[in-house]
Amino acid sequence: MAGISTFFKPILWFITCIGVVIFICEYLVYYVVMFQCSWPDISVGKNYKHDGQTSDSAWLFSGKPLGSSARGPAIVNRETRSSKHEQEQNVEDLRAIFIADTHLLGSRLGHWFDKLRREWQMERGFQTSLTLFSPEAVFVLGDLTDEGQWASDMEFEATAKRFRKMFHHSPDVYFKVVVGNHDVGFHDFMSKRKLERFSDAFNSSGVEVVTLKNNSFVLVNSMAFHGDGCSFCSSAQTKLRGVSERLNCSRFGHQGGDKQKEKGKSRCSHYRSLPAAPPILLQHFPLYRPTDEMCSGIDGTPLDEKYIPHGQRREVLSQKATDKLLSWIHPRLVLSAHTHHGCYIVHQNVTPEISVPSFSWRNRKNPSLILASISPTSIAINKCFLPEEYLILILYAASGVTMATYILYYLVCILCRHRWRHVKEL
Ligand SMILES: [Zn+2]
Numbered sequence: 001m002a003g004i005s006t007f008f009k010p011i012l013w014f015i016t017c018i019g020v021v022i023f024i025c026e027y028l029v030y031y032v033v034m035f036q037c038s039w040p041d042i043s044v045g046k047n048y049k050h051d052g053q054t055s056d057s058a059w060l061f062s063g064k065p066l067g068s069s070a071r072g073p074a075i076v077n078r079e080t081r082s083s084k085h086e087q088e089q090n091v092e093d094l095r096a097i098f099i100a101d102t103h104l105l106g107s108r109l110g111h112w113f114d115k116l117r118r119e120w121q122m123e124r125g126f127q128t129s130l131t132l133f134s135p136e137a138v139f140v141l142g143d144l145t146d147e148g149q150w151a152s153d154m155e156f157e158a159t160a161k162r163f164r165k166m167f168h169h170s171p172d173v174y175f176k177v178v179v180g181n182h183d184v185g186f187h188d189f190m191s192k193r194k195l196e197r198f199s200d201a202f203n204s205s206g207v208e209v210v211t212l213k214n215n216s217f218v219l220v221n222s223m224a225f226h227g228d229g230c231s232f233c234s235s236a237q238t239k240l241r242g243v244s245e246r247l248n249c250s251r252f253g254h255q256g257g258d259k260q261k262e263k264g265k266s267r268c269s270h271y272r273s274l275p276a277a278p279p280i281l282l283q284h285f286p287l288y289r290p291t292d293e294m295c296s297g298i299d300g301t302p303l304d305e306k307y308i309p310h311g312q313r314r315e316v317l318s319q320k321a322t323d324k325l326l327s328w329i330h331p332r333l334v335l336s337a338h339t340h341h342g343c344y345i346v347h348q349n350v351t352p353e354i355s356v357p358s359f360s361w362r363n364r365k366n367p368s369l370i371l372a373s374i375s376p377t378s379i380a381i382n383k384c385f386l387p388e389e390y391l392i393l394i395l396y397a398a399s400g401v402t403m404a405t406y407i408l409y410y411l412v413c414i415l416c417r418h419r420w421r422h423v424k425e426l
Contacts, residue, residue: 142180
């Protein structure tokens with residue numbers, strides 16, 4: 001009996017140790033690392049002198065557009081001011097998570113283990129964030145799939161199903177996605193069918209407005225801003241004009257002389273009113289920037305890519321489309337994706353943009369998500385980094401070495417005991 005117990009005890013111990021190590025490396029480590037993140041405190045912004053980046057991974061924006069008061073408070077009418085006051089008094093801030101570029105692999109690229117590993121990591125990262133932070137809204141800024149542009153309907157549906165499983169959430173969480181070039185192809189490869197199946201799978205449309213807790217978000221399909229007058233671009237432009245008019249009606253009311261007022265009044269009566277605060281623009285491509293020279297930080301563009309000029313309509317939106325979006329929407333903040341690197345930039349010295357880095361370990365070694373507290377007058381943002389892969393590898397390696405040492409020690413002990421018994425018998 002004693003012999004069997006001596007034999008099975010170390011095996012049991014070994015299996016238990018392996019189980020514990022896997023539990024720590026594949027589950028617990030996400031909680032330990034992400035527990036260090038928290039929602040940014042929006043109330044700090046009320047007394048804060050500086051608008052913009054406050055640390056390497058935190059930002060704070062008050063209601064006024066950066067660097068200018070020309071197009072906000074100066075032309076806000078009394079109606080808007082009172083609703084703004086009400087908003088400050090009555091509405092709590094919205095807690096939203098932003099992630100980007102999950103790039104779920106299809107059948108063409110990558111090894112099956114790569115796919116399995118990355119998807120598990122993203123699922124754990126996202127599910128841990130739901131448990132720790134209980135967000136009210138989650139936005140995914142495009143390129144949900146890696147091969148959506150080439151996939152057959154069947155394969156696309158299978159990938160969409162995996163995405164929904166990985167990012168499942170309670171019905172209380174508002175979940176919204178933006179379309180990316182890998183989901184439907186770049187402008188020249190987009191088709192009605194690809195857009196429809198994406199829209200059916202993820203309940204998303206080209207240009208739309210979402211209102212949450214008195215904050216509005218404008219979501220656009222970046223590939224439909226090519227500016228060549230194609231059917232996608234024309235439809236997106238018409239929708240954007242409608243959104244712009246609706247925003248102006250809600251923000252500024254009816255201005256000008258009596259005649260104009262009447263005209264504006266009848267036009268505005270067609271629209272359901274939106275919150276008075278300027279919207280947040282969500283899109284896949286960043287707004288036009290010549291290079292990533294300005295992008296700094298630990299997850300900014302690496303030095304060897306920083307000075308490579310961006311291709312308009314490919315890496316970033318065209319200058320023309322950028323000007324249109326900025327002048328029609330007047331966003332208080334732009335959140336984009338696509339480059340897989342973090343970037344903070346201010347357009348025309350007024351509009352801040354944050355490019356959200358990829359959420360997949362396949363694209364970067366330090367993926368992250370954005371935790372944003374948003375009120376009609378302020379936005380506070382913290383970037384939350386997920387565990388780095390090298391940390392998990394170190395944990396596995398250290399555990400492996402410890403277990404191997406123990407096994408070796410155990411075997412040496414048995415051998416010594418056996419030899420000692422043998423000597424005694426002689
Ligand atoms: Zn992309």
